[in-house]
Amino acid sequence: EPEVTQTPSHQVTQMGQEVILRCVPISNHLYFYWYRQILGQKVEFLVSFYNNEISEKSEIFDDQFSVERPDGSNFTLKIRSTKLEDSAMYFCASSQGNTDTQYFGPGTRLTVL
Amino acid sequence: DAKTTQPTSMDCAEGRAANLPCNHSTISGNEYVYWYRQIHSQGPQYIIHGLKNNETNEMASLIITEDRKSSTLILPHATLRDTAVYYCIVRAYLNTGTASKLTFGTGTRLQVTL
Numbered sequence: 001e002p003e004v005t006q007t008p009s010h011q012v013t014q015m016g017q018e019v020i021l022r023c024v025p026i027s028n029h030l031y032f033y034w035y036r037q038i039l040g041q042k043v044e045f046l047v048s049f050y051n052n053e054i055s056e057k058s059e060i061f062d063d064q065f066s067v068e069r070p071d072g073s074n075f076t077l078k079i080r081s082t083k084l085e086d087s088a089m090y091f092c093a094s095s096q097g098n099t100d101t102q103y104f105g106p107g108t109r110l111t112v113l
Numbered sequence: 114d115a116k117t118t119q120p121t122s123m124d125c126a127e128g129r130a131a132n133l134p135c136n137h138s139t140i141s142g143n144e145y146v147y148w149y150r151q152i153h154s155q156g157p158q159y160i161i162h163g164l165k166n167n168e169t170n171e172m173a174s175l176i177i178t179e180d181r182k183s184s185t186l187i188l189p190h191a192t193l194r195d196t197a198v199y200y201c202i203v204r205a206y207l208n209t210g211t212a213s214k215l216t217f218g219t220g221t222r223l224q225v226t227l
Contacts, residue, residue, distance in 0.1 A: 004156075031212045042219060043157060043200075048212035055212040091156050099206045099213050101147075104156035 004105035023092030131188040135201030
C-alpha cells in the first residue's frame, strides 16, 4: 500500500541554523501539507501546497518557513533560522484531490538546542 | 469548520467494542466527519469518514445521527494495538480547488486493557 515517507526521522540542530525536512508524498497525489505537533499539544496545520504554489498557510507559517517541490517526488519544508520553539514533530501529508482523504507520514522529530 | 467535542479519555477491555462519541452540533451541509487516530507520537492515521450515511470499512464503523449533530466511531473488537488518541474532525468540502486543511482538537485517549 502506498505511503507517505519522511526523512530524517529525527533532526537535531542548533538555534539559528537552517533545516530542511523532506517528504515523499504518495505518487499520484497532487495536494501536499505540513502539520506540526509540539510535545503534548495538538496537531496544527502549517501550510498546503498545490500546483507549485502555496494554497493556504497558517499564522505559524511566517517568513522563516518555506516549502518547495524541487522535483517530481519530493516535498520539502525549510526553516531558515531555527528557534527553540520550533522543536516539534513535523508531519507531511498528501491527498489526491483538494477534498480527498489526507494521508500522513510518520513525522520528523526536530529538536532545536 | 465546525467545532467538535469528544470525551478526554475512555477505557475499553480487549475484545470488546469501543464506542467513541463525538458531538458536532454546528456541522453544516457541506461538512464531512472524519476520524483519525494517533498512536503515541506517530503520524495521524486515517480511519474512516462519512457525510450522513453510516459507513463501515476494515478498521471501524461510523454511525452518524440523522440530524448529523453527533457521531460514534465503533471499533468492533478492540485490541491493545488500538490504544491511541482518536480525533473526530469536521471538514468542509470546498469546490474552489483550495486544499481543505484538517483542524485537530485534543481527541479522546482510548486505553484498551487486558
